[in-house]
Amino acid sequence: MPRQPSREKTQRFRLRQASELPQLPTCPECGRSVISDRTAPLCSRCWKLTPEGRAADAERKRRARKRDAV
Numbered sequence: 001m002p003r004q005p006s007r008e009k010t011q012r013f014r015l016r017q018a019s020e021l022p023q024l025p026t027c028p029e030c031g032r033s034v035i036s037d038r039t040a041p042l043c044s045r046c047w048k049l050t051p052e053g054r055a056a057d058a059e060r061k062r063r064a065r066k067r068d069a070v
């Protein structure tokens with residue numbers, strides 16, 4: 001997922017504060033805001049505790065170790 005310029009994030013944040021955009025969904029486990037579509041409906045913290053999240057984190061670390069070893 002490409003990174004978004006901070007001015008776009010700031011613009012969306014201000015529009016949400018002004019109630020011109022809908023609020024972000026909340027995590028059913030802990031109530032935090034769900035920012036990423038990749039982890040929806042869970043927030044990133046709760047998603048990392050699921051089997052899919054643990055597998056994705058392990059793969060990410062595996063790639064980083066492989067890259068650093070070269």
